[in-house]
Amino acid sequence: MLNSLLSLSVTQKASDLHLSSGDVARIRINGQLKCLSNEKLSPLDLEAELLTLLTESQKIQLQQEKQIDLSYQSAEIGRFRINIFYQQRGISAVFRIIKSHIPELVEIGAPEVFKKLITHESGIILVTGATGSGKSTTLASLIEHINSTQFKHILTLEDPIEFVYHNQHSLIQQRELTNFDHALDSLLRQDPDIILLGELRNRKSIQTALTAAETGHLVFATLHTCSAIQSINRIVDVFDESSRNFIRTQLSNNLRAIISQKLVPTENGRKALFEILINTPAVSNLINEGKIKQIFSLMQTGQQYGMQVMPES
Numbered sequence: 001m002l003n004s005l006l007s008l009s010v011t012q013k014a015s016d017l018h019l020s021s022g023d024v025a026r027i028r029i030n031g032q033l034k035c036l037s038n039e040k041l042s043p044l045d046l047e048a049e050l051l052t053l054l055t056e057s058q059k060i061q062l063q064q065e066k067q068i069d070l071s072y073q074s075a076e077i078g079r080f081r082i083n084i085f086y087q088q089r090g091i092s093a094v095f096r097i098i099k100s101h102i103p104e105l106v107e108i109g110a111p112e113v114f115k116k117l118i119t120h121e122s123g124i125i126l127v128t129g130a131t132g133s134g135k136s137t138t139l140a141s142l143i144e145h146i147n148s149t150q151f152k153h154i155l156t157l158e159d160p161i162e163f164v165y166h167n168q169h170s171l172i173q174q175r176e177l178t179n180f181d182h183a184l185d186s187l188l189r190q191d192p193d194i195i196l197l198g199e200l201r202n203r204k205s206i207q208t209a210l211t212a213a214e215t216g217h218l219v220f221a222t223l224h225t226c227s228a229i230q231s232i233n234r235i236v237d238v239f240d241e242s243s244r245n246f247i248r249t250q251l252s253n254n255l256r257a258i259i260s261q262k263l264v265p266t267e268n269g270r271k272a273l274f275e276i277l278i279n280t281p282a283v284s285n286l287i288n289e290g291k292i293k294q295i296f297s298l299m300q301t302g303q304q305y306g307m308q309v310m311p312e313s
Contacts, residue, residue: 001045001049002019002049002050003074003076003077005017005019005025005036005037006074006077006078006080006095007076007077008027008036009027009036009095009097010077010078010097012027012029012036013029013269014027014028014029014097015028015029015031015096015097015132016028016094016095016096016097016132017036017094017095017097018033018092018093018094019041019046019050019092019093019094019095020041020087020089020092021041021042021043021046021047021087021089021090021091021092022040022041022043022089022090023040023041023089024036024037024038024039024040024041025037025039025041030265030269030270031132031263031265031270043089043090043091046090046091046092046093047090047091050084050091050093053070053072053082053084054068054070054084058070061178062084066085066086067083067084067085067086068083068084068085069081069082069083069159069160069178070082070084070160071098071160071161071162071176072095078097078098078099078100079097079098079100079162079164080095080096080097080098081095081096081098081160081162082094082095082096082160096162098162098163099137099163102140102141102144102163102165103137103140103141104141104144104145105141105142105145107141108134108137108138108141108272109271109272109274110138110141110274111274111276111306111308112306113257113276113278113305113306114142114145114259115145116306117142117256117257118142118145118146118150118218119150120218120256121216121218122213122214122215122216122217122218122254123213123218123219123254123255123256123279124209124210124212124213124218124219124220124221124254124255124256125142125218125219125220125221125256125257125258125259126200126221126222126223126231126255126257126258126259127139127142127220127221127222127259127261128222128223128224128225128226128227128228128230128231128258128259128260128261129222129224129225129226129260129261129262130224130226130262131224132263133261133262133263133272134261134263134272135222135261136162136163136222137163138259138261138272139196139220139222140162140163140165142220143156143165143172143194143196143220144165146170146194147165147167147168147169147170147172148168148169149169150169150170151169151170152169152170152171152193152194153170153171153173153191153192153193153194154170154171154172154173154192154193154194154195154196155173155175155187155190155192155194155195155196156172156173156174156175156195156196156198157175157177157180157183157184157187157195157196157197157198158174158175158176158177158196158198159176159177159178159180159198160176161174161176170194180197180201180205181204184204184205184208187208187212188211188212188215188217192217193217193218194217194218194219194220195209195212195217195218195219195220196219196220196221197209197219197220197221198221198222199221199222199223199224200221200222200223200235202238203238203239205221206235206238209221210247210250210251210254213254214250214253214254218256223235225260226260226262227260227275227310228258228260228275228276228277228295228299229292229293229295229296231258231260232251232258232287232292232295233292235247235251236248236251236290236292244290248287248288248289248290249288251287252279252284252285252287252288253284255279255284255287256278256279257276257277257278257279258276258277259274259275259276260274260275260276260277260310261273261274261275262310273310274308274310275299275308275309275310276299276306276307276308277295277299277307278302278305278306278307280298280302280305282298283295283298286298296309
């Protein structure tokens with residue numbers, strides 16, 4: 001049952017497959033949920049099928065935490081990011097369909113400034129947006145462009161691994177971890193040029209990203225924020241008031257860009273719209289002084305630097 005639903009989801013060009021105990025299978029196409037069949041899923045049958053995807057340690061984790069993230073690959077169907085969880089009617093799962101082809105920057109409609117950003121030797125580049133806004137695809141396109149044009153050592157920390165890279169000019173090493181804390185402690189001893197941290201979830205991951213950027217690495221990371229202004233405030237507000245001046249200074253010196261994005265429907269599917277903040281000296285000064293609200297006006301007039309606000313996109 002499971003493989004046939006996954007295969008049908010891929011054929012229908014869905015972005016996600018939703019399986020919920022006691023309900024029909026649904027897929028998301030162009031942002032909208034649609035029923036895939038009229039048959040309701042049996043809680044016992046669905047749980048039995050989903051458990052076949054898990055190792056023994058993952059089964060224990062699911063039992064203890066009542067949810068789990070993992071990746072799954074079928075040679076015949078494709079690659080998926082999965083979240084399995086329990087809800088009132090029983091077990092449920094969401095399968096995010098990961099395309100085997102990593103799109104080039106031009107395919108995602110990326111502005112030309114993206115190619116300039118990834119030539120930085122150090123600093124931090126944030127890709128932000130709501131869940132399902134295409135952040136992972138944008139990051140993959142950026143990393144793949146580096147892979148094909150630069151000779152770098154790239155380390156990724158992911159939970160779980162989504163896009164799979166194949167080494168070209170660069171050496172890419174992908175680590176699938178459920179807890180980043182221990183890995184963050186040894187990250188800088190692994191001689192990376194570029195670090196992809198995935199989502200900045202807490203104070204430690206934010207501090208590690210800023211420190212790595214400050215010590216000569218180019219860092220890519222994501223945040224679940226919907227604008228550049230909101231992203232800066234989120235990073236600063238995570239810290240105690242006594243630490244915020246120091247964090248603002250670190251961020252003002254090491255931020256390279258914030259790319260905020262969302263997906264909008266078109267006749268042929270969906271396309272990404274981008275808001276772009278480039279950390280010019282004027283922007284850096286405003287971050288350092290805590291005058292974050294004033295940055296938006298610089299974005300509106302900063303087209304010569306590659307900046308744009310969402311309506312312009």
